[in-house]
Every structure is written in C-alpha cells, then in structure tokens.
Amino acid sequence: MNFIIFASFTVFCAWLALKLKKTRNLDEKAKQDFWEEESLANSVRKKQLEDSDYVVFPFEKLPSEESFAPDPVPESLSLLYGLSDKKMVNLNGISNTEVKKRYGTANITILSEYDANYECFVKNIYLLCQHLYDIGRKEEALMLSEETILTGSDSLSHYKLIIQMYRETNNSGGIDWLKERAESLRSLTKGAILRALSGEDQSLGNTP
Secondary structure, X not given: OHHHHHHHHHHHHHHHHHHHHHHHHHHHHHHHHHHHHHHHHHOOOOOOOOHHHOOOOOHHHOOOHHHHOOOOOOHHHHHHHHHOOOXXXXXXXXXXXXXXXXXXXXXXXXXXXXXXXXXXXXXXHHHHHHHHHHXXXXXXXXXXXXXXXXXXXXXXXXXXXXXXXXXXXXXXXXXHHHHHHHHXXXXXXXXXXXXXXXXXXXXXXXXX
C-alpha cells in the first residue's frame, strides 16, 4: 500500500513539475513577444492623425443654459461647452503599444491629452443626460445618449440609462442597435453591457 501511495505521489510530482515548466515557458514567451512588439512600436515614426481619428460630436445639439432657468445650469453642461473646441480621441480598449504602432511614439503625449478630453466628455454627457431624464426632458436625454454611443463610448452607466429609456418605450429595435454597438467594443465593460442588454442586470429593474 505504501508503495502505491509513494508511486502515485512520484507521478503527481512529475506531472506538477512538467506543468510548472510549461507555464514558465509560456510566461517567458509572452514576455519576449511583448518586448518585441514594444521595440517595434517604439521605432514607428510620428504619423499624421487623420480626421477620422478624432471623435466627432454635435455639440450644437446641447441644450442652452437658458433652457434650465430658473433652475441652476448643470455643471456638466458648462464643462461640455468647454470641451466643444477641444480635440478628442477614443482610445478605449487600445494598449499603449498599439497606439504607438498606429500613430508613432512621438504622438503618445498629445493623444493622451485628447483621450483625457474624451473621458471627461463621456463622464459629463452621461451626467447631463441623467439630469435631463430626471427632470422629464427624456427626448433630449435619449437623443444625446444615442449620439454619445455613436462615438464608441463604453460607459456602462450610460448604456444602462439608454436601455432604460428604450424599455420604457418598448423600443426593441433600439435594444438591437445597442447590442450591435456593444459587440464592437474592446473594453472591459463589454461583458457587463451585454448582460444589461440581455436583461441579466437586475439593477435596471423590470421596466417594460
């Protein structure tokens, strides 16, 4: 009996050692591949950004400040007006290595600034749309939300808001459109967004 136990233990140790060696080899190859890609990316010359690289949003469709009188103007609206003349790029789901390969290392700093502008835009357009929804201006909230989704936004909160508005009006076509947009995302929120669209996310309630 002891011999059987010893033999089994020996086989297990040999199997474990093989697995660990294989894992180490895979890790080393992954590291090697990464640094090769990084080296290649760092050698890419600066490339001119095309018009299609920039996020385009119809800022002229934002509500006017006067339309909120006599209530205070939402801070999000003021911040969005401030972004209207700034350049934005959407780098969601794109690694720094991919950015350097696509645009050149010399563009990293300016692209980071443009990406930060977009992140600020996404945050504040959601806050504005939520505010418009809360005060009963749902058509404006829906229109601006749809325009935002077209920019490639991966904001889970914004997707949930527009899903809620579609469900309130039984807009199944809108839900299908959102699914198509979500399927093209490369970000970490993709799975959560698809679950929300399929009705698995209970935080959306059971709105028709």
